Amino acid sequence: MLLVAVALIACSSAVTTFASEPASSNAATTLAIGEPLNDSLDAQGNSPTIVIPASPGDFIRGAVDGEQLVLSLVDSTGNHIRQLTAGHGSTQTFMFVVGSEGPYAFSISGPAKGEFSLTLRSSIPLAEQKAPQPELQSPRLRQLQQDLLKYPSTDRFWSEIRAAGAPLVESEAVMPPLPKSDVLVTFLWRGVQRNVRLFGAPSGDHDELHRLGDSDVWYRSYRVPRSARIDYRFAPDVPVFDGSPWERRRAILATAQRDPLNKLCFPADPVDIYDGSSVVELPDAPHPSWIEPNPETPRGAITRHRLTSETLGNTRDIHLYRPVGYRPGDPENGLLVVFDGDKYLQQIDAATILDNLIAAKAIRTTAAIFVSNPSPESRSVELPCNPDFANFIASELIPWAKGQEITASPANSVIAGASYGGLAAAFIGHAHPEIFGNAYCQSGSFWWSPGSRPTLPASEPEWLARQIADAPRQPTRFHLEAGEFEVDILNSTRHLRDVLTAKGYTLTHREYASSHGYFYWRYTFANGLIDLLGSSTVASTPDPVTQ
Template sequence: MLLPALRRLLGLTLLPFALGANAAPTGGQPAEGAPLRAGQEVEDTLESKQRRAHALQLSPGDYVRGWLEGDGMRLVLTDAAGERLRVLGEGRDARQDFMFVAGDTPPYKLEVRAPRAGGYRLQIAEIVPRARQLMPAAELDSPRLRALQAELGRGGNSGAFWRELAQAGTPLIESAGVTPPLAGDELLVTFLWRGARDNVRLFGAPSGDHDELQRLAGSDVWFRSYRLPHSSRLGYKLAPDVPTLNAPATTRRRAILATAQRDPLNAHSFPAQPIDQYAGESILALPAAPPQRWTEVRPGVATGTLETLTLESRILGNTREVHFYRPAGYRPGAEGNALLVLFDAHAYLREVPTPTLLDNLIAAGAIPPTAAILLANPSREARGSELPPNPAFARFLAEELMPWAAAHGLAAPAERTVIAGSSYGGLAAAYAGLRHPELFGKVYSQSGSFWWSPGSGPGVTGEEPGWLMRQYATAERKPLAFLIEAGLFEASRNGQTGILESSRHLRDVLRAKGYPVRYKEYAAGHDYLHWRGTLGEGLVMLLGKGEGSAQ
C-alpha cells in the first residue's frame, strides 16, 4: 500500500482514473484483509504476472455491480478455494464494468491479474440482496393516481378516491398535469375497477385486445391509462377475475365473457336500459366526439313502415328473414327514389335504429325518399360463409333478392342504390359491387374486414391478406362510387392485419384505378355504438345533394 499512499502525498497521478457517473460514492478502502463492500474501492499496483485477490462477503442471490480500471488488467471471480468461476474482465478496455449474481457457494473473491506491471483501481458500486431486488413503482401518467400513490405510501387508503369517482363517474379523464405531457388533441383516459382478486381486463376498444389492468401498490385500485384523441367514442366492458383455463387459446380468450360487465361507476350505457349489469356496454364519449344527429325519434317526423317477410333461396339452399322499410308516403317507381341494401338486419334494427335514421334524413331533405332492404342471416355459421366473398351469395343477391324486392316495389337505379354493411358486411358490400355494378352503384363499408383471404377467419390465417384488393386491382373499372370508413382503434395487432390498415390499402387501390372514393377515419373501434352514428352521415355523403356528396 506504500506506492498509492506516496502518490497521494505527492499529488501524482500515474493512471487517468475517474469515478464512473453511475458508481456509488466511494466508501474508502477496506481494512487489510477485510471483504470489499458496496461503495468501497481498492487502488494498488501489480508486477507482471502478479495476482491479487479481494474478498467479498455475499449471500446467495446477491446482485453485484462494479468496475475495474487498469491498462490490460484482467478480473476473475473465484470461489473460496481459488477456483475460477467466471471471467469478469478480459483486459481489453481501460475500464471494464462487470456484474454477476452470487450463487449458493460463498465466500467469493475478485482476483485481479496483471499481464504486465501497472496500477489498477477496483470498486464495488452496489450489492443488492435478493430481498431488495424489486421492480420500481409504476410510473403513472395520471396526476390523480400519482396523488393516490403518495397517499398510500403515507399509510392512507383509497376510500376518498373511490368516493370522488362515485360522484364524478368513470373512466377518469384528465388533461392537466399528465406525465409526459399530452399531445394537443389528446386526453388521458384511465379505466378503473375496485377490488378484484386476481386480474381485471378491458373488453373492447381502445385496443380491442383484452388489455390487463394493473393493481396500484397492493390497494383495491386496478387501472389502465390511454392517451386518446378528444374525438373518441367507444363502448367497453370490464372483466374482473377472468378464469384461467387449461384450454385452447380461443377458449381462453373467450373466457372473458364469463365476467365482462358494464363499468359500475359509469352511468352511460348502450343500449340505454340493459337488462342487467352484464348486458350492453358502457359508453365513453370524449368532448369532441362527432354528434350522432339522426339516431333519435324526432317529434313531428312521419314514420315509415317496416315489413318482415321470409325468402327461400334455391341458390343457397336456406331461408332467411328480409325486412322491407318504406318511408312515409313512399311511391314505388317514383323518379328520384333511392334504395339501401343492408346486411346484418337484426343489428341494424336493434343496435342501429335504421328506420328512425331514414325517417329523419328524408324528413330533413338530406337524402331523397329511400327504401331499404335489411337482410338477416339464417345463422351465425351462414354469416361466416356467405358474407366473405362468395360467388353463390352474390348470385343470390342478383338473381333472387333484388328481383323479389323489385316485385314488392323496392327498386332504384344502380346509381341511387347503396349496398352497405359493417365488418364482414362491409366486405360483402364491396364484393357485391364488384360482381354486380349494374345493381349496386354505391358501396358503403363501415369497418370492412378487408384483411380477409380464402381460408382465413377470426384468429385463422389463410392466403395472403387482402384478397379483394387484388380483385379490384386486376379487374377493369366498374361504374361504382365508394365510402369507406375505419376506426383508429382497429389497427393491426398480434401479427394480424388490421381493419384500419386494410381499409387504407383498399382506398389506395381504388383511387389508383380511378374510382371516386370518400374515406373517413374515426377515433372509434369495431362497435355498433359508433356505426349507428356514422350511418346517417354516410348516406348523406352518398345520396344527398349537398356539398361532399359522392355523386
C-alpha cells in the first residue's frame, strides 16, 4: 500500500487551471474544481503535491475513483485528522468543512501502482452558505423581489396592501398554476422581528413566515379552495424557554394578535388587537343563511340553572332553550343536548340558529340543553370517552330535564359537540341509544386514546373507532363533519365514517373548506341540525368542497 500526499492550502486566491503532471514529478499541481486528477500510485513512492485554494469554513465535496482507495485528511505534519473514504467500491464520495488548523493534505492509500482519479466537485465559501429562498408562488411578491433589486424600499408595496387589505389573494400567474377551484392566499407581516408565526388556518400548525430577502416583508402562501373561510392571527417573536413541548407550543398565545392590515375580524367588536381573529372570506364561501338574527323571527327563551352531579362531584351551568310555542309532551318535539354550552351560545349563537331553523320549519320544534364545563381541566377529563360523564348525562341530566318538562323520543333526540365535545357526542350516542338516537360530531377529536392529548398522541390512536368496530351495532345515527385544514381530525373522521359504514350504521358525512374552531362551526351547525332533525322539504346548505 502506497501513500500519495495531496496538500490542501487554506487561502483565498483564485482557482488556477489544472495541468496534469506524472506521479513521479515532485512539482506541485493545483487541483481545479470540477477537473479530475487522473494518476496512479507509484511503486517508488513519488507523488505530486496537489494544491487547491480553500479558506476556513469552506464546504468541499468530491469523489475518488479507483479500487480499494482510502482517502484521508492529514495536517501539515502528516497527523491523521479524518478518514474520508473507506476503500469500498470503485467510486467513493466525500465532503468536509475546512477548519482553522490548516493547511490540510490528502492521503491516498491503495494497491501499488493502482490507478486513481481525484475530483473536487464543489467548494462553497462560508459567505455563500445560505439557505435558498422558498419559491415565490405569488406573482405580486415576484414583482416586488425584482423591484427591490432596483430600489430597496417597500413603502409603495405596503401602501398598496393597506389600500386593498390583507391578506393577498391571487388566482392568475401563480406558479405553479392553480386549478380553477383554488386561489393563492398570501399572509403578510411587516417588521424586522426574529420570526413571525401564523396561528390558525390553513395549516393550524404554527407555521413560520418567510422573510423576503433582507426586506421588512414576511410572508407565507397557501393554495386553498375558493369556498374557504379562514380565521388567523400572527405571533411575532414567540417566547422561547425551558418547558414541556405543550407549554412551549401554547406560548404562541403570549404574542398572538390580529392582522393590522385586515379590517375583517371575529368577533366583530374585539376589545384590542390581541382579541379575536382576523378573517378571510373567499369568493365562493357559502352564504351564511341561518346565523343572522331576524327581527321578525320569534326568539326562544333561555334560562340559566346550576346542576350538581353526585357522579362527578362538581357543579356546572346548564342553559335551557325553549322555542316559542314549545308544547311539553308533544311526541314530535326534538331535543338537542350540546357540550361546551356557553361557547355554543356565545360564539356560535346557537339560539339564533335554532330560532331561524324552527321558524322556517327547517327542523322540528326543538328544545336544547347547553351543558357547560366546571373548568378547563374538567373538560379535558370529562369529555374524552369518560363513562362517568356518560352516566351523568344519562342518569342525572336527562332525569333533571324531564323535571323541567323537556323530553323527546330517542329518534328525535340529538347529542352534539365539537372537538372533544364531538368525541363525547359519538361516545355517549353509541353508549346510550335508548336516549339519543342521533349523534352530531363537529370536528370530533377521534384521534384520541387514553393517555393522549394534542401534540402527545397515544401509541395506538383512535380508541373509539376500535370500540365501535368491536361492539354490536347500535340504533344510533351519526352526522360527522370536519374541515380539510384540520388534517389529523379530517383523517380520523374519515376512518370513523368507514368503520360506521362497514358496521351498517346510518350516517351523513360532510367536509368543508375550513379549520378547527367556533368561527367555522357556526357556519356549519345548521346543516347538521337539518340533516338530523329536519323535514324532507328543507335541504341543508351544500358545500362546494365535498359532500
